[in-house]
Amino acid sequence: MSETPYPLGLRLAGLRVVVVGGGTVATRRVPALLDAGADVLLVAPELTPALRAHVDAGRLRWAARRFAPEDLDGAWLVQVAVDDPSAAASVSAAAAERRIFCVRADDRTAATAWTPAVTRHGPVTVAVLGGGDPRRAMSVRDAVRELLAARAGFEPVAEPDAPRRSAGGPAGRVALVGAGPGDPELITVKGWRLLTEADVVVADRLVPGLLLDELRADVELVDASKIPYGPARAQEEINRILVDRARAGAFVVRLKGGDPYVFGRGGEELLACAEAGVPVTVVPGVTSSIAAPAAAGIPVTHRAVAHEFTVVSGHLAPDSPASLVRWDALAGLRGTLVILMGLKNLAGITATLLAHGRRPDTPAAVVQEATTGSQRVLRSTLANVAADATTANLRPPAVVVIGNVVDALVV
Incomplete structure (x- = not known):
């Protein structure tokens, strides 16, 4: 029985x-x-x-x-x-x-x-047990997810001329997929579909963990986490993994938080694959530079408030010889300044902006873990935001927003 x-x-x-x-x-x-x-x-x-x-x-x-x-x-x-x-x-x-x-x-x-194999669609969670067969459960789960997506108006789109494995030999490929800012539902439909087709997934720390929970049981998951200011796998090793797995015939998804090309080093990975003759598909993602402020009720542009916004990396201190950011020039802009990876150097960044003429009372905000259940928003001023963020014990990943748009929608 x-x-x-x-x-x-x-x-x-x-x-x-x-x-x-x-x-x-x-x-x-x-x-x-x-x-x-x-x-x-x-x-x-x-x-x-x-x-x-x-x-x-x-x-x-x-x-x-x-x-x-x-x-x-x-x-x-x-x-x-x-x-x-x-x-x-x-x-x-x-x-x-x-x-x-x-x-x-x-x-x-x-x-x-x-x-079970799980898919989530808003408040609906579908769990499938395949009688002990993970592949069967995943297959049914994917069919249910496609049905739910189709009912919402999103039909799965076939990838044109995508190389596939064949009896004549391996035909591997790589997809650089942006996973979005944190909410697993903010990955694009195409990004999710390619993730369900992957043989190998190389994932960063900032990708939504629930997306990894939905992978097939036989998918090889490579943890390429890049914890800020902590241990990290060398980029050259990541490039080697992408190329080697694809040359062996696998479909490799490089899953990256946000967008692959916004401080994601996706360009380096594409060049490595191109030099090795590996076909690459790039799937843009929702970047946290726009999504994090939006999730906090802050538009990066707003009529009569800001007609421009600038996105910069703050992972290097303003006085670092390796920094390519012209903080002195940014201080003179009238629009919105969005800083990624800048929490550790926030005191130095704000001091530099103030020293070059940015008003101390300029509204500023920090959005931690945007679009997730752990999201926190701190509103302050340019003069006080670094100290306030320390007092509030904010931690990465966090996006800093500086400009009048911070208060534009506050009612």
């Missing part, structure tokens, strides 16, 4: 969920748990940079060691994301003893719960 799973929606807000393992599987599963409001405890000696970013942001707790049975005390659910069958079995045994449902990434038959 076949065993039929009983479908159930778990309300995990405020409830402890233990995740054992800190690799790519955990990287894919944790965002959905956080989105559900779970109190996540991550148990693993080491973490991927993407998971470490969640820890640094205070979204979850990390026990930097191997699993111990008492880790499950008070837990409602445990997800095992390790490759070692013996270690996974020990977690299953501890969960069974405490009557806690256990999801096993290494062996679905040994699990007491399965994670």
Whole structure:
């Protein structure tokens, strides 16, 4: 007699969920748990940079060691994301003893719960269980998502003349896809479709985690997280991965936060692929330079207020010899100034703008983690915004907006 799973929606807000393992599987599963409001405890000696970013942001707790049975005390659910069958079995045994449902990434038959293939469309969440076959579940899930998108007026569009694998040999390709500013629904329809077709996904830290949760089980996920001022995989290594996987016949999606070409180094990746003879498709994304202010109620242009806006990178201090930004010239502009990656150097940036004539009472704002459930908005003035951001304990990713548009829609 076949065993039929009983479908159930778990309300995990405020409830402890233990995740054992800190690799790519955990990287894919944790965002959905956080989105559900779970109190996540991550148990693993080491973490991927993407998971470490969640820890640094205070979204979850990390026990930097191997699993111990008492880790499950008070837990409602445990997800095992390790490759070692013996270690996974020990977690299953501890969960069974405490009557806690256990999801096993290494062996679905040994699990007491399965994670379904999921698609989200506004307030609607569709979860598909394929009788233990992840490919079947993903196929049905994708069909449902396309149906929901079509009902909203978005028909899937076929990629013209896209190289595919064939019996005659590999025909790999790369797509540079902008994932948008943070909300997973702000990826373009084309970007999402290519993501569902990918064999390999090379993802940055700033991509929406829920998009990774929707990948097929057999997709190779490469974590190329670039945590600001922390550990990062060299760009040359990322280029090599894109080229090598494509030459082996895979369809590789390079998933990047925002837009691939707005301080995303997408141009370097395209050149590396072009030099290697690898076909590349570029899918623009919604850039945070416009989306973050918009999500905070700030238009970057507004009639009779600002007829121009300038986007600059603030990852280098204004007095750095390597900086290409003319802060003295920017101080004289009358329009909106949008600064990406500038939170660490905000005190130096504002001091430089003030020294070159920008008014101290110029409205300024900082938007942290725009378009996500963790979005925070701080409004201040050019003279005070750096100190206010420090007092408020704002953290990256954050977008700084300077100009009269900050107050244009305040009522």
